[in-house]
Amino acid sequence: MPVEVRLPTILRAHVGGAPVVTVEGSTVGELFDGLVSQYPGLKGQLITESGDLHKFVNVYRNDDDIRYTGRLDTPVEENDVVSIIPAVAGG
């Protein structure tokens, strides 16, 4: 089913500037696979080579952090909004 994915400024260049894209999938992982096949520039920005969520991004299904709800296996439903927000970090 189509789900809305909101992208941070820093990733929008890879999707032609759009703040929101709609992708098909029933889990966050499927949405991301769909995103990367539509927008190859996103490859490596969301998922590490070993297939896990990149530590420099936070991903929320509605307002729930997917790290606490099954990570990439987190189910999504129509009308959910998935938000990708860069981690805020430093030293």
Place this chain on the structure above:
Amino acid sequence: MEGFGQPTLRLPRSEYLKLIGHCYDGLPDEACGLLAGRLQPGSFAPDGRVEIVYPTANADASARTYSVDSRDLIKSIRDAEAQGLELVGVFHSHTHTEAWPSPTDVRQAMEPSWLYVIVSLKDGDPVLRSFRITDGKIQETPVVLES
């Protein structure tokens, strides 16, 4: 560094005290939090006035690095949005070094329009400084405490 950058960070005294208090509460680890304010009309750049300081957990629980807890991050974004504000910056403490961006701070600075505020606790009194970090370049911005 060439001159001061813009905008001037303008921090109400009550929010300044909240920010500094959170830095001391975090010891011996680094503390961190988010800054909410308004953007300049027609721009992605903040106007510099911080309306709300959001103290957040340091998910790294470390004296050397910080990561704003991801659940605190979304809560702060939603609270700011509800008040017509935006996140315009982040603060964190340096427990034993100067109030100057570390190489890690520069590498991980994702938001060129944000104000990156650093509080050094290495001496008796806290030292707060504010920076823009754009494409790896550091530019300090002036800081004014307001009532």
